[in-house]
Ligand SMILES: Nc1nc2c(ncn2[C@@H]2O[C@H](COP(=O)(O)OP(=O)(O)OP(=O)(O)O)[C@@H](O)[C@H]2O)c(=O)[nH]1
């Protein structure tokens with residue numbers, strides 16, 4: 001069994017990718033379990049096999065503890081951690097080949113609180129990986145791209161498990177724009193040139209140094225373009241995942 005946590009900024013396409021990648025895997029005769037870890041979601045593009053909303057209810061937390069929506073989500077994240085054993089049993093009873101875990105819209109709930117890494121480590125002892133989504137439209141500006149690079153490095157630093165990086169919703173960009181972003185991810189010089197050309201002043205200086213810092217750390221964030229709408233890139237994505245999961249590569253892909 002492999003467990004894959006899908007993480008990314010709000011609206012980056014986590015739930016849609018969970019839906020379409022699980023369908024794609026099912027077509028190649030894999031037993032897939034989709035887990036929804038987002039307690040606040042109202043509608044999902046797939047039917048979760050395991051759903052955290054069965055363990056916590058945001059509305060009643062808001063009422064009972066007089067919390068706003070964000071306070072309730074934070075409380076919910078801690079309550080989910082308390083239920084991780086039961087969630088894990090639910091998953092294991094289904095005996096899947098692959099488990100796709102759709103994480104909360106508010107990325108910091110899962111990535112930057114203690115409960116996320118705890119859930120990831122307690123959910124299973126089987127091989128696991130993180131898939132980090134770079135929203136293609138958002139990442140077209142070098143400033144946004146570098147910010148996202150930092151977020152993904154921060155996620156890696158929290159979980160320390162193999163990470164695959166995707167350029168999500170790539171069908172929304174002309175191919176040459178998607179290729180440009182992929183080039184930035186493969187070649188530090190290409191990113192530096194874009195920063196020089198498109199940014200000015202302090203933003204240019206900081207972005208250049210931030211990008212530098214990531215490369216200095218030796219982190220590689222090669223992006224694979226993917227579309228949950230057209231299924232473009234699914235084969236490469238699956239190959240990258242298998243590689244980090246089966247070879248136990250320590251590093252990011
Ligand atoms: N064109 C296109 N749209 C997409 C794709 N993936 C997601 N979307 C759209 O982007 C929006 C957000 O997608 P979601 O899958 O809900 O994103 P998410 O990261 O789960 O969002 P939150 O959980 O709310 O943070 C929806 O309107 C999707 O239809 C894609 O590959 N192509």
Ligand SMILES: [Mg+2]
Pocket residue numbers: 014015016038041102103104105
């Ligand atoms: Mg979602």
